[in-house]
Amino acid sequence: MAQGGRRIVALMLALLALASCRPQPQVHFFAEGQPQRLSQWQLLTLQDQRLRLNPGVLPYDLNSPLFSDYALKLRTVWMPQGQAAQYRENETFEFPVGTIISKTFYYALPQGARWDGGLVARQAPEDGGLQDETLDLRRVRLIETRLLVRREQGWLALPYVWNDEQNDAVLQRAGALLPLQLIDAQGQREEVAYQVPDQNQCAGCHATDNRSRQIAPIGPKARHLNRDFDYADGRENQLLRWSRSGYLDGAPEAGQAPRAADWTDTHASLDDRARAYLDINCGHCHSPTGPALTSGMSLDAATRDRLKLGFCKQPIAAGKGTGGRLYGIVPGDADASILAFRMDSDDPAVMMPELGRSVIHREGVALIRQWIEQQQGACDS
Template sequence: MRRILAVLGFVLLASCQSDEGAPTPQFHATENPQSLSEWGMLRATRDTLLTGSGVEPYDLNTPLFSDHAGKFRTIWMPEGASARYSEEEVFDFPVGTVITKTFYYPVAEDGQLLRGDRPADIWAAPDTLDLASVHLVETRILVRRETGWVALPYVWNEDQTDAVLMRTGDMQHFVLADGGGEIEVNYLVPNANQCQGCHATNNTTREIQPIGPAARHLNRDFDYGDGPVNQIDHLVAAGYLTGAPSPDEAPQAPDWTDTRVPVEARARAWLDINCAHCHNPAGSADTSGLYLDPGTPMGPNFGLCKVPIAAGPGSGGHRFDIVPGRPEESILIFRMESLRPDVMMPELGRSVIHEESLALLRDWISGLEGDCS
């Protein structure tokens, strides 16, 4: 596992070393560079992937599922700029902020691609620090300009030396080794409209927003090289965040894989990061009446014994979104089990079924008490 996650560990270490040799970040206020390297956030050398000066890595308590890809996230702001803390919403980031998310698959010693989303201490210092340990797929940039946020997808070239802007998106086929078997992935790099489909979290304004950088997702420890430090504290110390309370006073979403946490909290954390950017009272799925955000209490709006609205084939002939004690009769499970484009949920970002999250949600629904009759 140490070799599999080598490059990602090196990226972390490189960000904590001196800035000698690190790229210089650039805020492009209007133009969209054709190459990722022109942003100066990340740079691939012959052996390693470097982060730019002042570019801070971060992770989420529970990440979005994306066809078993691993993800490396960074954030950068211009000198003197900082985000304003929010208790519930994504932080209010200043103009000039650049957020990156790099998607990759680990490479085994025999060259086989592997899943990158296995629970593991991915930030442990590795023995091998070379790009042969991962296959970089794409890096998505969210940049905050005067006119609002802009999403730009960059696809890594075959030589893994740089990534090229692909506004029209891309599709790539991968075969991942998985416990003696294989998983075939038709990996989708979203186009500009598809980026807006998820990141336009308010269906009225249709403005693009980040999804992950909120207090509940960031409130966790991260090893920046000198031992674990709370990410909120680190962002405050770096000058990137103002107005934040101490971490023990901030909300915290659980890690959905942490079996020490009650199953309902884990299930809601998974639904929050994977579904709530659309399924909330203001989101693009607002007319569905199904709200999976943390502020919605357990009840009909969260799907319990709720009749679907205009679901069409998405109902699968089932009567309710969630039937307590009966996951096999719940529309939520039916749609997560499907790969039909007009049925599957989430509808973007996956071409395979995520068996682990399905198992969690089945367990949660099986334990719910009640009767929809």
């Protein structure tokens, strides 16, 4: 090899060595202000056509996730060094100032297809899209990333929408409406008016205590997190990983902590699956303290009173939302139940939940209908 060629090879090797030793960006917590670009927080990085997590950013998942127009979600949490959340058995953990919780919404691309401006797959890929704590951007389309930031004054919600180049997301305080098309395995397509919530709408769901109206996280509760997760270095229970990472104080052994069912797990009881689905999708509003408390209907995990759950319960306010039905849940008769009727609607004046979806969750409706059909009792007794 000529001397000039050897010099070029040596230079390339030196550059590669420098690149491999280059420190990864450190997360930047903003104690005030509203940064315009997601990249300013330095939670995520793009490398080799993959979306990666920066040091200290811990991914997690929920036993039963909230339905959002079939979008997949990458959830992460980050806390300042030396800070930890305090364990609570039934409520959201108490997070320290400086915490950043993120949720990135994305869709898988149809098998063998490239992004054409709106067509996405209804079904998740077999691996869920996440491998070794990274997302392959050749196989998925990033839609939005929502941040919940814990400041001295309380939590702040920030919605960021990913750009066409898929290299950053921009703050959209007023939200956005994104036209998409879902395609299923049979080739059937469905139009989706995907809504990125504005900051007020974020507060509408996350203000889970109607007395204080302060926003708070919904998902990070023991019963939702008590499950295994496939981390880059192996599979481990999330409560254990959070504790070992210094992000959680006071947690018991996983076997002693509450655990919600995975609503898709057919090995679990139908009652556990249905209650877990209603808890995560409805219980943050329909609870004794939530925004829907005036309805008198509570669908959170703690509620056991059948009347409060909606069995043979007449609605507080009649109208289009009842579909002419008399009771929230009629045991053994899903067709006569207001709950099933509102879940099976995409009419904004009827549908429940009111926010967070524009299409009907077919599988979720089927689950709740099956659960209602197996209930015993009669409303005329």
